[in-house]
Amino acid sequence: MNPFAEYVIAFLLLLGGAFTLIGAIGLARLPDFFTRLHGPTKATTLGVGAIMLSSVIYFTARGEGIGISEVLITVFLFMTAPVSANILAKAAMHIGVNTMEGTEGKPWEQ
């Protein structure tokens, strides 16, 4: 395989892994439910995006055709991640989860 492609793949894998790890750290470190929601939902967008891209480049560089299924996985993930984040946030608002001190504004009641 082209050494340049190998460097790109390794870089993307490291980047994706780092963002997924940071997302997990955010889940553990951030103080309340709503701020924790930001960690994992965002780690999937860039972390998984980078890992999928490296997979596409790997299979293309090996001459096994362009990995369309990886692209589809990314598209499906990008379509479903906001929906699940939205439902989680809505459910938390409905049952009145406590927010951290210093949060500006309030979730509304309706």
Add this chain to the structure above:
Amino acid sequence: MLDRLSFPQPWLSLILFVTWQFLSDGISGGSVVLGLLLAWAIPQLTQGFWPERPSFMRFWLMPRYLARVIKDIIVASFQVAALILSPRQPRPAFVCYPLELEHPLAISILASTISLTPGTVSVDVSDDQRLLLVHALDAENDQQVIDAIRTRYEQPLLEMFK
């Protein structure tokens, strides 16, 4: 009986059919038959969930919008990562965003975009569809969040759904 065999949403059916061809290993007789069956059945089953179609939509503006969203995701991911790793506490805020968009599909695209870009999650839409509740992870003030969403995402969507 015959109207049951129709395709109520031809574009959705086409997208489903093409997606199925990509998902199955190579195009074969079986994948075409199953693809056609899915392209017929899924729009029939989900018809009740779809909002009425927008009167006019400029699809060709979509790639520019997507490119901007992807760029924002990358830039903002680094900002959120730096915030998570730094010892200081975030300054979260609930922001009420006054919507200018009216079409339900446009609002759901805007809400999904807000959730995808790091640092903001859309929480709820008010019953009259005039306000969007957004949770920002680190906001200096509300107006800044509102202005960023308005200029970066809502204006292009308004152009698309005029």
